[in-house]
Amino acid sequence: MIEGIRSNSPAENAGIQSGDELVELAGRRVGRNTWLTTLARYKSGDSVPITVKRNRQTIKTQLVLGQPDRVEFKIEERPAATAEQKKLRAAWLSGS
Secondary structure: OOOOOOOOOHHHHOOOOOOOEEEEEOOEEOOOOOHHHHHOOOOOOOEEEEEEEEOOEEEEEEEEOOOOOOOOOOOOOOOOOOHHHHHHHHHHHHOO
16 A cells, blocks of 8 residues: 655656555566565666556556655764763664
8 A cells, every 4th residue: 555655756747646555566466565676676767567556446557767765864973972872872883
C-alpha cells in the first residue's frame, strides 16, 4: 500500500495516489519486501511500467524514474553531552 506521494515526484507524475496498492513493477508481481530490489534494476530516466489497484480498479501507467534523493549529514560531538549520551555515541560508533 502506498502511504504517501511527494509533490512533483515521479510517482505523482505517473498518476499514482496515496492509498494505491502496488501490484506489478516492470511486469513482475511485487510486494512489500520485493518492490525496492525490482526498482533498483533501473536507472534515472528509465520508464518502468507499473500496475496499481485503486479501489476496485486496476491502473497501468509508466513511472519515469528521477534522480535518487541525496542526503548529506555529519556526526559531531556535542561538547555539552552528558556522560550517558557520550557512552551511547561511543557504543553506536563502535557498532555495539
